[in-house]
Amino acid sequence: MGYEFDFTAVLQAWPLFLAGAWLTVQLSFPATVVGFGLGTLLAMGRRSPANWLRKACGAYVEVIRNTPLLVQVFLVFFGLASLGWKVSAFAAALVSLIINVAAYSCEIMRAGMDSIHKGQIEAAECLGLTRRQVYWHVILRPAMEKVYPALTSQFVLLMLATSITSQISVEELTAAAARVQSETFRPFEAYILVAGAYLLLSLLMRIGLWLFGQVAFTRRRKLGAPR
Template sequence: MDYEFDFASVLAAWPQFLDGAWLTIQLSVPATVIGFIMGTLLAIGRRGPVRWLSALCGAYVEVIRNTPLLVQVFLVFFGLSSLGWKVPAFTAALLAMVINVAAYSCEIMRAGMDAIHKGQLEAAECLGLTRRQVYWHVILRPAMEKVYPALTSQFVLLMLATSITSQISVEELTAAAARVQSDTFRPFEAYILVAVAYLALSLLMRAGLWLFGMAVFTRRRRLGTGGTR
């Protein structure tokens, strides 16, 4: 093997990698927040007494979870354009990612809600809590705490999946690597650096979610887990 590594020309393009990493974060954070909220609402609807709403939420989840994210990105980007709605590639990518992660968050939160013992609900009703109080204090927060590690893993996977959006010309980290390697003719070095960058972003995101779990869930703070295992 006579291949000689040369990272100098690739490292010289660090501003492009930095811009790509920043755009990756701009995609990941709002998609995570909005997708989680949407997924929680879907989980509530899917568990609710209204049959047609439950069936509709279930159909949405099954369709999204059984189709590739790349196809969903194409459908949003080209579909909206075909309907006459010209949206930037970034907006289409963000919308597709929200739609995708909402379906997975729905199933994770639904599992957490199903794990709440009926006796806790009965006790809350006996204490005279309102329906909103029961959902927040007895169902949602405990359910989120139970499934927080799974949510953390899903959100990290979402951040890594932003690389797919380079297919519609979103200038995130993978797109930056493609541009650099085409300029420097050093693809191996470029994608090694991108792999390291994604690893760093993953660790940073896990650390942030761990701190969030420590701040929000008092039981996990006492145990010191933070909810990311």
């Protein structure tokens, strides 16, 4: 059986794909920033001397990491509606992505924090640094430097995971492809195009994160550490 590719009708729907790509970016960027911040706080909580805080943060991480993102999206979208809190599909998708990536960022950052030798912390305290200064200069920044490649990969995976939000009618890239293929009856061409779009977004995101790392981690660049 032969199949003749015809991208004409699919390419004519480029405004839909462009709008879908933009919405994907709008979901990915805030989810990455807020999710990383929340994940860092959770990592600090998991290393806290307070037993109840360690257990609470640990329970959150285990629940999120051991349940599918799609189920989490449904729980937020339909769960909040059941409780009488009406939120848009976009807001529900964004909250779900933040909740999800925070759990993974937590474990990555915790691994980085645990890699900091206790002697470095003790030396900083002997120099008279405050607890906040020790956490920022001796623990957080060096920890983030060490695990930055892993964080980069996780954030790219988050961007790709935005495709799941099409299940609650968020008009991102995958939803745009589904709409185009239903109108043109060219599913193969539509999804080939959207796969290329995701590949391009992934490459651009990796380049952007690499450039951020070059600016944020000057010591890493000077030492020539592997990225």
